[in-house]
Amino acid sequence: MYITLTILVLSAIFFMNGKIRSDVVALCALVLLLVFQILTPEEALSGFSNSIVIMMVGLFVVGGAIFQTGLAKMISAKILRMAGKSELKLFILVMLVTAAIGAFVSNTGTVALMLPIVVSLALSANMNASRLLMPLAFASSMGGMMTLIGTPPNLVIQNTLTENGYAPLSFFSFTPVGIICVLTGIIVLIPLSKIFLSQKGQNNNNKTNRNKSLNELVKEYQLADNLFRIKVNPKSPVIGKNVVELDIRKKYGLNVLEVRRISQSQSRFLKSVNQKLATDTTLQSEDVIYVMGDFDRIHQIAQELDLYIIDSHTTEESGKNKENSLDFYDIGxxxxxxxxxxxxxxxxxxxxxxxxxxxxxxxxxxxxxxxxxxxxxxxxxxxxxxxxxxxxxxxxxxxxxxxxxxVVLGQPLTEAAKVTLDYKAPVAATIMVLMIAAMMFDFIPIAPVTAVMIAGLLMVLTGCFRNVESAYKTINWESIVLIAAMLPMSLALEKTGASKVISHSLVTGLGQYGPVILLAGVYFTTSLMTMFISNTATAVLLAPIAMQSAIGIGVSPYPFLFAVTVAASMCFASPFSTPPNALVMPAGQYTFMDYVKVGLPLQIIIGVIMIFTLPLIFPF
Incomplete structure (x- = not known):
C-alpha cells in the first residue's frame, strides 16, 4: 500500500512540475507498479484496451474530419454571427452550447466535437483559442450533470442506489444540479480565464504565422483577377483530347491551371470533386477548365472550341454564389x-x-x-x-x-493539411449526427464506443480526409497514453487497500459531527481522489462508502451519492482527472499549473455551493 501511495505522490509532483512530459510520467508510474509487482502485466496494460481510451482515439478522428471538411468553420461562423464582436458573448455562447451538448453526449465526445469548432471560431474572431479551450472542457463536464447519461459517474450512483433497493433516478433528476454548476462555472471562469489563459500560446502563434498562407499567395500574385473557368459543352471538339494536344498555351496565350471534374455519383453523400493537372488529362463533357489570361482570348477560345464561360459568381459544384477563387483540394x-x-x-x-x-x-x-x-x-x-x-x-x-x-518557401505539406475539403461537409455532418443519435438513444443497440469507431471509420472511407495518414495525424497520442497509463492506478489503489483506508477513515471520522459535515467530507474526499485517478474510478470506489456512511447515521443516501458524482465530475484542478481536461491540454498549450490556477478555485467554489444546495434539492 505504501509503495502505491509513494508512486502516486511522486507522479503528482512530476505532473505539477511540468518539466517531464505528462505521458512519460504516467508510463514511469505504470512501469513502477509492474516492477514492484503491485499489478500484473495484464492489469497494467488494461488501460490501453479500456473503452474510454478507444473512444478517445475514434473521437480524435471524428473531430479531425469535422475540421478537415470545413464543417467546424461553418458552425463556428454561425456562432460568431450570434456573438457579434463581443468576446464576452462568444465565451458565454461557447460554454452554453458545449454544456447543452454535454447533457446528451459523453463529455469526451462533446469536447472532441467542439474542439475543432472552437479553434476555428477563435481564429475567425481573432481571439486566443487558449482562453476558450479549458472552459470548453469544464463546460462539457458541467453539462454532463444535466442528465442521467451525461457522464459515467451518474450511472455509477444510479447503479449503487438500485443495488441497495432505493428508487432509481429519472433521466432529468440531475438537471437542477447541472444548471447550478453551469451558471457557477460561467461566472467564475469569465475573470479566471481572462487573467490566466489570455496569453497562452501567443508566441507559438506568431511563429506559425510567418509563412504565407495560400490565400495570401493568391492575393499577392493577383491570381483571382485573371482567373476564368470554361466548361466543356457536350458537343465540344475538345472532348477526348488533352491540353497538350490542343496547344492552348501557344495558340491562345493562356495558362491552363487545372481541370475540375465532379463525380457522376447520384448520391450527394458520396459526391466527390476531382482536381487534375491539365497536361495529361483527357477532357470530358462537363469538365471545368481553370485558365489564366486576357479575357478577350478566353472569349475567343470559348467561341472556337464550343466552350461555356462560367459566371464568376457560380461554383461548378453546387450552383451557389461564390467569387472566382482557387481551391486546393488535391492541387496546391x-x-x-x-x-x-x-x-x-x-x-x-x-x-x-x-x-x-x-x-x-x-x-x-x-x-x-x-x-x-x-x-x-x-x-x-x-x-x-x-x-x-x-x-x-x-x-x-x-x-x-x-x-x-x-529553396521551397514555407511548408507546402503543412499548408495542404490546412485545406478544407468543404464539399465533404454534408458527409461529415451526417456521420456526426448519426454517431450522436447512437450514443443518445437506448433503443439503438450500439454501444457508444462502437458508434465512435464506426463514425471514425466512415469518415476515412467516405473521403473526409485527404488520406489515411491524415486521419492518423489527428490523434493526439500524448493524451491517449496519459489516460491509458493512469487508468490502472485506480486498480492498484483498490487492490492494495489504499483507497479504502484513505476514504473510509476520512468519511467515518466526520460522521459524528452531523450530516452536513459528513457530506462535506464525502464531497472533498471524492474531489481530492479525482485529482489523481479517473473520475469514473473514483465514483466506483466512493459510491458504496458514501451509501454506507449515510445509512450508518440514519439519513437519506441521495445527497451523499450526488456529492460523489458531482465531486467526481467537477474536478478541474488536474489535466488527467477527466478525459476532456486531457483532450484540450495540447491544443491549448496548457501546463499542469494552468489547471491548478484556473480549475482549483472553480472546483472549491462549486464544492462549497454544492454542500449547501444538495440538501435543499435532496433533503436528508
Whole structure:
C-alpha cells in the first residue's frame, strides 16, 4: 500500500512540475507498479484496451474530419454571427452550447466535437483559442450533470442506489444540479480565464504565422483577377483530347491551371470533386477548365472550341454564389527561391523543365518588387527570382529534394493539411449526427464506443480526409497514453487497500459531527481522489462508502451519492482527472499549473455551493 501511495505522490509532483512530459510520467508510474509487482502485466496494460481510451482515439478522428471538411468553420461562423464582436458573448455562447451538448453526449465526445469548432471560431474572431479551450472542457463536464447519461459517474450512483433497493433516478433528476454548476462555472471562469489563459500560446502563434498562407499567395500574385473557368459543352471538339494536344498555351496565350471534374455519383453523400493537372488529362463533357489570361482570348477560345464561360459568381459544384477563387483540394501552390548557382539562371521558363520533370506549372515570377504574371513562358529566369509554382501537393513536396537549385518557401505539406475539403461537409455532418443519435438513444443497440469507431471509420472511407495518414495525424497520442497509463492506478489503489483506508477513515471520522459535515467530507474526499485517478474510478470506489456512511447515521443516501458524482465530475484542478481536461491540454498549450490556477478555485467554489444546495434539492 505504501509503495502505491509513494508512486502516486511522486507522479503528482512530476505532473505539477511540468518539466517531464505528462505521458512519460504516467508510463514511469505504470512501469513502477509492474516492477514492484503491485499489478500484473495484464492489469497494467488494461488501460490501453479500456473503452474510454478507444473512444478517445475514434473521437480524435471524428473531430479531425469535422475540421478537415470545413464543417467546424461553418458552425463556428454561425456562432460568431450570434456573438457579434463581443468576446464576452462568444465565451458565454461557447460554454452554453458545449454544456447543452454535454447533457446528451459523453463529455469526451462533446469536447472532441467542439474542439475543432472552437479553434476555428477563435481564429475567425481573432481571439486566443487558449482562453476558450479549458472552459470548453469544464463546460462539457458541467453539462454532463444535466442528465442521467451525461457522464459515467451518474450511472455509477444510479447503479449503487438500485443495488441497495432505493428508487432509481429519472433521466432529468440531475438537471437542477447541472444548471447550478453551469451558471457557477460561467461566472467564475469569465475573470479566471481572462487573467490566466489570455496569453497562452501567443508566441507559438506568431511563429506559425510567418509563412504565407495560400490565400495570401493568391492575393499577392493577383491570381483571382485573371482567373476564368470554361466548361466543356457536350458537343465540344475538345472532348477526348488533352491540353497538350490542343496547344492552348501557344495558340491562345493562356495558362491552363487545372481541370475540375465532379463525380457522376447520384448520391450527394458520396459526391466527390476531382482536381487534375491539365497536361495529361483527357477532357470530358462537363469538365471545368481553370485558365489564366486576357479575357478577350478566353472569349475567343470559348467561341472556337464550343466552350461555356462560367459566371464568376457560380461554383461548378453546387450552383451557389461564390467569387472566382482557387481551391486546393488535391492541387496546391508554393513559392520557390532560386539559388545564385542554380542551373536555371538565364534559362527561359519553358526550358526550365518544371512541367516535364516535376509536373508543375509556373504561374508567376516575383523579381524584387516586380510581379511578372503574363506571357512568362519566354521570360528568362534571374538569380534571386521567386517562382510561384502549381501542382499536386506531393509534386510540390518533391522540390525540397533538390536544395542545391532552389529553396521551397514555407511548408507546402503543412499548408495542404490546412485545406478544407468543404464539399465533404454534408458527409461529415451526417456521420456526426448519426454517431450522436447512437450514443443518445437506448433503443439503438450500439454501444457508444462502437458508434465512435464506426463514425471514425466512415469518415476515412467516405473521403473526409485527404488520406489515411491524415486521419492518423489527428490523434493526439500524448493524451491517449496519459489516460491509458493512469487508468490502472485506480486498480492498484483498490487492490492494495489504499483507497479504502484513505476514504473510509476520512468519511467515518466526520460522521459524528452531523450530516452536513459528513457530506462535506464525502464531497472533498471524492474531489481530492479525482485529482489523481479517473473520475469514473473514483465514483466506483466512493459510491458504496458514501451509501454506507449515510445509512450508518440514519439519513437519506441521495445527497451523499450526488456529492460523489458531482465531486467526481467537477474536478478541474488536474489535466488527467477527466478525459476532456486531457483532450484540450495540447491544443491549448496548457501546463499542469494552468489547471491548478484556473480549475482549483472553480472546483472549491462549486464544492462549497454544492454542500449547501444538495440538501435543499435532496433533503436528508
Amino acid at each position: 501552390i508554393a513559392e520557390i527561391l532560386l539559388m545564385p548557382n542554380s542551373r536555371l539562371i538565364n534559362q527561359s521558363v519553358k526550358d526550365a523543365g518544371f512541367r516535364d520533370k516535376y509536373n508543375l506549372n509556373v504561374l508567376g515570377i516575383r523579381r524584387k518588387k516586380e510581379y511578372i504574371l503574363h506571357d512568362i513562358k519566354d521570360e528568362k529566369i534571374h538569380s534571386g527570382d521567386v517562382l510561384l509554382v502549381q501542382g499536386t501537393w506531393n509534386d510540390i513536396a518533391r522540390l525540397s529534394e533538390d536544395q542545391s537549385e532552389w
